[in-house]
Amino acid sequence: MQSTNEELITLNDELQSRMRELSGSNDDLHNLLLGVDRAIVIVGLDLRIRRFTLTAEKLLNLLPTDIGRSAAQLDAFVGGVGIEQVITDVIKDLATVEREVQAVDGRWYALRIIPYRTLDLMIRGAVISLADIDLAKRSSDLSAAVTEYAAEGLAAIQHPLMIVDDDCRVIWVNEPYYAAFQLSPTEVIGMHLDKIAGGAWSDPALEKRIGETMETGGPFRDHALTVELEGRGATPITINGSRLRNVTHATKLVLLAVAGSGAVGRSPEGRP
Structure with missing residues (x-):
């Protein structure tokens, strides 16, 4: 019984350590997204919004409640490029798409969509970025x-x-x-x-x-x-x-x- 308890204590310590590492990684990612001055939106394989930067929140009028909603709502801003289909093609073909688009605010943006790859090279969605190139x-x-x-x-x-x-x-x-x-x-x-x-x-x-x-x-x-x-x-x-x-x-x-x-x-x- 004592041996079992010791194993459980060791296992619990390892679990706590991993949870702290995961929490630290989430904090790092959160601060990274806040610090990036480019509009970035991450979508999953279901084409639903998972995360976005503060710049994207302001530019695209996104709200925290938009997480989990379809990426199709971004189409209204980027001038109707059929963004869901573009994302689908990017994920299917593992390709990068780059376009210059004139958005509804009248400004020009460089739209870039790339596959979202995990560290073990699994595809988990796509990353959408918009850079202001109007000038x-x-x-x-x-x-x-x-x-x-x-x-x-x-x-x-x-x-x-x-x-x-x-x-x-x-x-x-x-x-x-x-x-x-x-x-x-x-x-x-x-x-x-x-x-x-x-x-x-x-x-x-x-x-x-x-x-x-x-x-x-x-x-x-x-x-x-x-x-x-x-x-x-x-x-x-x-x-x-x-x-x-x-x-x-x-x-x-x-x-x-x-x-x-x-x-x-x-x-x-x-x-x-």
Whole structure:
């Protein structure tokens, strides 16, 4: 009897230890889901919601009572992609599905659905994630529209040109610009004006004039600026600006034309 009691005590201690480990793992998972800044929903083989992150709760208007409900309710947010069928295909084919979807809030998201695998490689459902790519998507579409417009209407101009959006971020520049200022696309495209060339283009007065042109549509002329150019030091230039029309309805754009001793007369071979 004493031997049996000792075995029971040992077994109970092992069980308590495993329960503590399980509790710790659940705490870790709970805090992980709270800390992830991406909308993630875990569904089971029955296509019912099992867990979701705090971001998913806010984005998808989920409630704790939604646990156990069909994942079909997510379809209303992601624009009717037939999410139940997509999840079913992912589980059946053990494949990953990635799509760009425009949700009901008008924003673009990267939708990714992968099989839910346990540590022993058993399939127990699927993991759905949504990442906001709206800014990158719209920037890409805008850049493509601007590039097409520039190729048709600005290609013959040999002065440095720059197109900026309503946040003073550079959408496009031409080859003479790269040559004159010895910059590469990665140093210019997508950058705010005050970040270009180590702040060489930082000028609140210029940004103010661009903003006024955005709002009123009226051009500005002969804005003076001095930029530091490698090998030439402080170089005076002048900038003219006018609002572009009929490029995109969603974003206002301003075309900047650069003139001056440091901006004209350089050949494209000067570009790094």
